[in-house]
Amino acid sequence: MNVSFRSTTRSLQRATKSLHSLSRTRQIPLNRLRTNPDAPLFSSNIVKLSAAAAPRSFVRNYVTGQEQQQPPKPSKPPTSASGPIGGPGAPRPPKDDKLKAWPFVLIFAIGAVTFAAILDNKKERQKMPVVPAAAKSDSQGLPRLRDDGPIFDPKDIKVIFVLGGPGVGKGTQCAKLVKDYGFVHLSAGDLLREERTREGTDYGELIETYIREGKIVPMEVTIVLLENAMKRNIQENKKSKFLIDGFPRQMDQALKFEEVVVPSQFTLFFDCDEDTMTKRLLERGKTSGRSDDNMESILKRFRTFKETSMPVVNYFEGQKKVVKVDGGKNIDAVYKDVVSYIADRMK
Numbered sequence: 011m012n013v014s015f016r017s018t019t020r021s022l023q024r025a026t027k028s029l030h031s032l033s034r035t036r037q038i039p040l041n042r043l044r045t046n047p048d049a050p051l052f053s054s055n056i057v058k059l060s061a062a063a064a065p066r067s068f069v070r071n072y073v074t075g076q077e078q079q080q081p082p083k084p085s086k087p088p089t090s091a092s093g094p095i096g097g098p099g100a101p102r103p104p105k106d107d108k109l110k111a112w113p114f115v116l117i118f119a120i121g122a123v124t125f126a127a128i129l130d131n132k133k134e135r136q137k138m139p140v141v142p143a144a145a146k147s148d149s150q151g152l153p154r155l156r157d158d159g160p161i162f163d164p165k166d167i168k169v170i171f172v173l174g175g176p177g178v179g180k181g182t183q184c185a186k187l188v189k190d191y192g193f194v195h196l197s198a199g200d201l202l203r204e205e206r207t208r209e210g211t212d213y214g215e216l217i218e219t220y221i222r223e224g225k226i227v228p229m230e231v232t233i234v235l236l237e238n239a240m241k242r243n244i245q246e247n248k249k250s251k252f253l254i255d256g257f258p259r260q261m262d263q264a265l266k267f268e269e270v271v272v273p274s275q276f277t278l279f280f281d282c283d284e285d286t287m288t289k290r291l292l293e294r295g296k297t298s299g300r301s302d303d304n305m306e307s308i309l310k311r312f313r314t315f316k317e318t319s320m321p322v323v324n325y326f327e328g329q330k331k332v333v334k335v336d337g338g339k340n341i342d343a344v345y346k347d348v349v350s351y352i353a354d355r356m357k
């Protein structure tokens with residue numbers, strides 16, 4: 011197919027050249043070299059010329075109309091050039107020489123778009139800051155993640171992950187559960203925002219970049235922040251039940267947290283459509299002062315949620331550890347469902 015395409019293109023170039031040269035040497039205007047002056051110079055009739063259609067003899071015949079025609083070479087159809095280009099007797103290319111450019115154009119276009127998307131993605135990833143591999147110290151230096159077993163026993167320390175799209179109402183429902191059931195509410199987003207402004211932190215800029223872009227901060231930072239907050243509450247307040255809100259948002263976080271901190275009891279997952287969540291976030295954005303409560307960041311957060319966080323929900327679903335609640339209802343109706351679904355699991 012490629013060969014046919016190239017040879018047809020070459021023929022077309024040769025034919026066009028001949029027409030131009032004849033036009034020059036015989037002083038015949040180019041448009042009169044065509045049988046049908048209304049047809050464009052690159053009409054399909056010309057395009058259909060095959061390599062075998064010997065452009066020179068063909069053009070002579072066409073231009074003079076009366077001149078002797080060169081007999082066609084037996085091996086190179088088409089032959090009886092008895093009429094002008096485009097006329098009823100015009101030479102016809104062999105069937106398999108037909109121009110089929112559109113598949114190439116299509117393949118080229120798909121290739122170009124895919125290539126551009128890959129480059130774009132790569133550029134975006136390259137832009138995001140990383141936690142240096144050498145960053146090992148903690149005690150406020152952050153982050154240091156151990157690789158030994160979990161520090162807490164799930165018999166003593168209960169963790170419920172709270173997940174759902176941005177603005178679905180996770181924080182609102184957690185606040186109610188704290189009041190009624192004595193949980194400690196740890197919002198990963200709040201801890202990150204706090205760390206971002208903590209004096210002496212090395213991660214303020216990194217955190218801000220990720221939050222603004224709606225992306226997930228490297229797990230080393232978030233897990234250490236959660237672990238430290240849990241330790242504080244266990245030691246100082248003798249607390250043992252934690253709602254971890256907005257975490258884990260990425261598979262590596264889920265696996266690492268359960269490996270080094272404590273396995274979760276289950277995940278409370280709030281489901282809701284994007285239009286409702288968008289309205290809630292834009293409303294909250296009027297007073298929240300959050301750098302990500304604007305339309306541009308919201309769209310990025312939705313994308314991250316679907317692509318990066320939903321696999322976490324599906325992973326726990328596979329372990330039968332997800333309680334799904336409709337987050338689209340009003341605040342009290344959602345809470346009623348939450349309590350009815352999980353009351354017996356919270357004792």
Ligand SMILES: Nc1ncnc2c1ncn2[C@@H]1O[C@H](COP(=O)(O)OP(=O)(O)OP(=O)(O)O)[C@@H](O)[C@H]1O
Pocket residue numbers: 174175176177178179180181182183199256290291293294337338339340341342344
């Ligand atoms: N069921 C609801 N009906 C109407 N508004 C709600 C409902 N739940 C929460 N809201 C409002 O929507 C906004 C977002 O709620 P909330 O902060 O609890 O969501 P979130 O899931 O924690 O958000 P994010 O993931 O961005 O932290 C708040 O202004 C809150 O008052």
Ligand SMILES: O=c1ccn([C@@H]2O[C@H](COP(=O)(O)O)[C@@H](O)[C@H]2O)c(=O)[nH]1
Pocket residue numbers: 176177197198199200202220221222223224225226227228232255256257258259302311
């Ligand atoms: O585990 C997490 C949790 C949050 N983030 C980043 O923070 C923002 C805001 O989180 P909210 O839960 O909406 O307060 C989120 O978009 C992420 O950029 C994170 O990186 N890791």
